[in-house]
Amino acid sequence: MAPYASDDSTTGGEADERQSRRRKAARYVVPVTVIGVAAATIGLVPALADSGDPDLPEITAQQLVEKIAKSDVEQLSGTVKITTDLGLPNLGGLESGLLSGAAGGGDGSSADPTVRLTELASGTHTLRVAADGPDRQKLSLVENAAEYSVIHNGKDVWAYDGTSGEVYHGTGPQSPKAEKEQPPTTPKDFAEEVLKAVDDTTSVTVDGTARVAGRDAYKLLVEPKQSGSTVGAVTVAVDAKTGMPLKFTLVPASGGSAVVDAGFTKVDFSRPAPSTFDFTPPKGAKVTEEKDAGKEFGKAAEEHARKGGHTPESGKDLGEGPDGMKTIGEGWNAIATFDTGGEGVPSGAGAGGGALGDFVDSLGDKVTGRFGSGTVFSTRLVNALVTDDGRLYVGAVTKDALVKAADAGK
Structure with missing residues (x-):
């Protein structure tokens, strides 16, 4: 604008x-x-039509929830398709500018995950994901001919914007950017968020079976018992063998299409090649360190305060x-x-x-x-x-x- x-x-x-x-x-x-981004952390809908209902042994809702909790899948690679329809007004690109400014992106890096992964709050996106235990993960957002990737390998967290050629770097397995501000991106991430909310106000049942990404799955149906919620129902397709969620569906109480859709279209539970998680900044690329990006945010906050705005209290964690x-x-x-x-x-x-x-x-x-x-x-x-x-x-x-x-x- x-x-x-x-x-x-x-x-x-x-x-x-x-x-x-x-x-x-x-x-x-x-x-x-911000509502749109927050909503993206609550739920998602089916990317692919089910290819037939497999005949599986009966299982109770409690057993299926326990199966998810006990799932120990640490190695996988695959493709996830996400479609989000929150019904947000079209702000003509203003929303991305505001989010970029709020994250310090105006003077930071186009590769900053804080800014780039907010794109998942609307539209349809294809992600390639890979994991090899708690110390190695990779997520690539495929957009047209370019990719945006976030790679966690040991103590390093790298993000690379293939369009601008810029690189973002954080350190430590508990990088604040990686742990606090990265939204859920796989069906398992979303399922865990919803299952945290299961209590006496929630109905949990098994709603048949499905085929997702070529694998047999049970469907767990989660519904609010209370009136007044905008959530209609959540369905989680759970891999019958591993207990890992393969698809997450959230339908609003108002009806119509699902609010969001996260589902594997391809998945492989074998160990990815170690080279999958290797990353070296391209020669001549602009590399922004996480600590430097924080300084830029602080400068922007101080400038905003001088112009009459509000600034966070000194020493307060910006993620709180x-x-x-x-x-x-x-x-x-x-x-x-x-x-x-x-x-x-x-x-x-x-x-x-x-x-x-x-x-x-x-x-x-x-x-x-x-x-x-x-x-x-x-x-x-x-x-x-x-x-x-x-x-x-x-x-x-x-x-x-x-x-x-x-x-x-x-």
């Missing part, structure tokens, strides 16, 4: 006031994009949640809430007027209640309410559930 042009007919004071309103409006686009965050409700209806320190979402003239004001208004729905008034930003899975006094309520729940939570908070 092109920068806003100044109006030569305005005074300096008027121009400053208009720029201030625009900055306030722009920062509220962030919840919409906001101070004062609370959880309302339980199970699938849990809602996270905290004070943003802002003034709610500006609209119309408050957002700069004209086309910009109309754009901000189009991103959310105005709501009212005992709490006052606010704006709800919606996707097909995760919704967020920002009240006019700066309180945020977010969860995989309906708009009405958010309003009730805000009313109860008063």
